[in-house]
Amino acid sequence: MTxxxxxxxxxxxxxHDAMAADESVVVFGEDVGPLGGVFRVTDGLxxxxxGNRCFDTPLAEAGIVGVAVxxxxxxxxxxxxxxxxxxxxxxxxxxxxHVAKIGNRTRGRVRLPMVIRVPYGGGIxxxxxxxxxxxxxxxxxxxxxxxxxxTNTDAYGLLRAAIEHPDPVVFLEPKRQYFTREELDQDPxxxxxxxxxxxxxxxxxxxxxxxxxxxALAAAEQAAAEGRDLGVVDIRSIVPFDDxxxxxxxxxxxxxxxxxxxxxxASVASEIAARVSERCFHHLEAPVRRVTGFDVPYPPPKLxxxxxxxxxxxLDAVDDLQWDET
Amino acid sequence: xxxxMRLINETGAVVGDGLPEPExxxxxxxxxxxxxxxxxxxxxxxxxxxxxxxxxxHGQEACQVAAAAVLADTDWLFPTYRDVAAxxxxxxxxxxVLMMLxxxxxxxxxxxxxxxxxxxxxxxxxxxxxxxVGHAARLKGExxxxxxxxxxxxxxxxxxxxxxxxxxxxxxPVVFLVQNNKYAISVxxxxxxxxxxxxAKGAGYGMPAVLVDGNDLAALTVVLSEAVARARRGGGPxxxxxxxxxxxxxxxxxxxxxxxxxxxxDEWRPRDPLLRLRAHLTSTGALTPEREAEFAAAAEExxxxxxxxxxxxxxxxxxxxxxxxxxxxxPQLRExxxxxxxxxxxxRS
Numbered sequence: 296m297t298x299x300x301x302x303x304x305x306x307x308x309x310x311h312d313a314m315a316a317d318e319s320v321v322v323f324g325e326d327v328g329p330l331g332g333v334f335r336v337t338d339g340l341x342x343x344x345x346g347n348r349c350f351d352t353p354l355a356e357a358g359i360v361g362v363a364v365x366x367x368x369x370x371x372x373x374x375x376x377x378x379x380x381x382x383x384x385x386x387x388x389x390x391x392x393h394v395a396k397i398g399n400r401t402r403g404r405v406r407l408p409m410v411i412r413v414p415y416g417g418g419i420x421x422x423x424x425x426x427x428x429x430x431x432x433x434x435x436x437x438x439x440x441x442x443x444x445x446t447n448t449d450a451y452g453l454l455r456a457a458i459e460h461p462d463p464v465v466f467l468e469p470k471r472q473y474f475t476r477e478e479l480d481q482d483p484x485x486x487x488x489x490x491x492x493x494x495x496x497x498x499x500x501x502x503x504x505x506x507x508x509x510x511a512l513a514a515a516e517q518a519a520a521e522g523r524d525l526g527v528v529d530i531r532s533i534v535p536f537d538d539x540x541x542x543x544x545x546x547x548x549x550x551x552x553x554x555x556x557x558x559x560x561a562s563v564a565s566e567i568a569a570r571v572s573e574r575c576f577h578h579l580e581a582p583v584r585r586v587t588g589f590d591v592p593y594p595p596p597k598l599x600x601x602x603x604x605x606x607x608x609x610l611d612a613v614d615d616l617q618w619d620e621t
Numbered sequence: 622x623x624x625x626m627r628l629i630n631e632t633g634a635v636v637g638d639g640l641p642e643p644e645x646x647x648x649x650x651x652x653x654x655x656x657x658x659x660x661x662x663x664x665x666x667x668x669x670x671x672x673x674x675x676x677x678x679h680g681q682e683a684c685q686v687a688a689a690a691v692l693a694d695t696d697w698l699f700p701t702y703r704d705v706a707a708x709x710x711x712x713x714x715x716x717x718v719l720m721m722l723x724x725x726x727x728x729x730x731x732x733x734x735x736x737x738x739x740x741x742x743x744x745x746x747x748x749x750x751x752x753x754v755g756h757a758a759r760l761k762g763e764x765x766x767x768x769x770x771x772x773x774x775x776x777x778x779x780x781x782x783x784x785x786x787x788x789x790x791x792x793x794p795v796v797f798l799v800q801n802n803k804y805a806i807s808v809x810x811x812x813x814x815x816x817x818x819x820x821a822k823g824a825g826y827g828m829p830a831v832l833v834d835g836n837d838l839a840a841l842t843v844v845l846s847e848a849v850a851r852a853r854r855g856g857g858p859x860x861x862x863x864x865x866x867x868x869x870x871x872x873x874x875x876x877x878x879x880x881x882x883x884x885x886x887d888e889w890r891p892r893d894p895l896l897r898l899r900a901h902l903t904s905t906g907a908l909t910p911e912r913e914a915e916f917a918a919a920a921e922e923x924x925x926x927x928x929x930x931x932x933x934x935x936x937x938x939x940x941x942x943x944x945x946x947x948x949x950x951x952p953q954l955r956e957x958x959x960x961x962x963x964x965x966x967x968x969r970s
Contacts (some may be wrong), residue, residue, distance in 0.1 A: 368738070
C-alpha cells in the first residue's frame, strides 16, 4: 500500500494537474523553481513543464504580484507563491489597490484569473514573521476571494478551483497541516464559496477554518467522551462566505463557538460571530463565543502553545454557553 | 549622460543627425496641437466645475504624443493620471479618458480593446503590470512592446525598482519612459534622487538608458522608436528619461507659488515643444498656413466634441456598484444590492 499523501503533496499534485490541463497556467515566485519551494509545494514543476512555466524571480514580492497582474491581463493564469505570510506584506499595495480592484475599475472588462498562495499560521515553532494569520487583511478587501483548506482533499480541490476561477484568489495554506497525511480524493472539485459540515452535532456548533479545523474536531471528540455532542463546520471559503451552511448548523444547536488562530480583535472570527448573531438571534441559547489567538504579535516558539486555541480552551468556552439556564 | 539628446533646439534649428522624415514631424506637430488643445479644454472644464480635477500635461505634450506615436496597434500603453493626452493620442476618445476625472467610473475605456491600461494614480504600481504584460507576450511568442509611463517622483518608489529589475532580468519588452517634469506635487527633483540623472539608474539594472530632451518631439521620436525596436527584436527593456517641465500646477487643487518661483516657470516657456517644432517646420516650408489652419480646426472639433460630451448627464445605475467586484456577485453583495434597490424604491415612492 502506498503511503497517504501530505497536504504539500496534495497541493503539488493540484499544481501539476492544473499546469497539464491548461498551458496558460504559470507558477512563479521565490525559490519555486529548481528547489521546488521552501516547503516543496512546487517540487518538480520546472523539470516537468520547463523554465517558462515555473520560474524563480528576483526577491521582490510587490514585483511578483504586480507582474502576475500584467500577465493575467495578457491571457495567462499566474499562480504566485509568497514564501511566508508576513513576507507577503510588501505586496500588500499591489494586492489591495490592483489585484482586488482592476475588475471593478474596468467594469468587468479586465478580469484577473490569478492565485496568490500564502503559507500561513503558526504552530510549527517558527520564528517571528513566519507564523502570521493574515486572513483578515485580505478578507476585508472587496474584490478578493479568500479560501483556506483544512484537509488534503480540499487542498487539492480548492487549489484547482482557485486556478480555474476568473477572479483573483488569495489561497491560504495552513502550514501547520502541511505534513499531515490523509486520503486524497481528487474528485469532485469543491466549489469556492461553500462551507462544509465536518461533524454533525446536536448540542453546540464549532465554527473553524484552516488550521483550527483539526483542533475543533479534536475538541468535539473529547466532548463526546464527556457526553456533549458538538458539530464542526469548516468554513473553507472565507470570501465568499457561506452564511447558509453556517446559519443552518447554528440554528440546529442554538449554541456556537468560533475558533480561529488569528488575534480576535477585528478578525474573521469576529465577523463570523456577528453574522451568526444577526441571523440566528432567536435560535440562540447563549451569546456566540470566540476562541482566538490573543491580541499579541505572534509569540516566540516556546510560548506559542499558550497563544494558539487548543482543545481545553475551546471546551471551556463551550462550557460557558449557559447550559444551566435552559 | 549629463546633456540630453536633442535634435531640434529652442529656435527650431536642427542640432543633431537623424531627424525623422518631415511627414513624421508634421504628424507629430498635428498631434501636439491636439494635445495642447485637450489640456486647455480640460483645464477649462475644471474651472467650470464639470471635471473634479485635472492634472495637466501642458508643456509635456511632446512626451505624451511621442509615447503613443511610436507604438504599433498590438502594443500596450501604461499611463499615469497625467497622461490623458497620451491616451487620446493613442486613439482613445478623450471623453472616455476623462470619465475617471468626471467621476462616472474609475476607467472609462476598455483596456483590452484599446491596449491602454487603466490610468494609475498610485505611483509606479503600474510598472510591474507593464512588465507582466510584456513577459506574458514574450512567453506566448508575440512581439508586443509595452510603453510604461511614470514621472520623476515615481522613480523613488519601490515598485519602480522592482519593475525595472524584473524587466532587465527577464529581458522583457518594455520601454520605461520617465517624464522628469522636476516636481512631485511640491517636492523637487533634488529630493527624489542624488543620482547624476534618472537615466543613470539604468546602469544599476544592466539596462540601456537614454536622457533625451523631453520637449523635442524629434529627439523623443528617435529615442523611443529605437527603444521600441530593441524591445521588439528581443533586446530587452530601455529606460528613457525625458527632461521636461510641468508648466501648470500639479492639479487645480495645488498652489505652486508655495514651492517655486514664476521666474523658474518663465525660463521653461521658450523651451515649449510646440513653439520649437512649429519654428522648425515653418522654416523648412513643411508647415504651411493651410496646414496650420487645418490642424487648428481639427483641434477645435475635438474640443467641441469634449464639451458636448461633458455637457450631457450620463445615467448612472447605482446597482452597478455591485456588478463588477467579482465576475459573479457573492451572496453578500446580492443582499447589499437588494438593500440599496429597496432604499432607492422608497425614495422614489
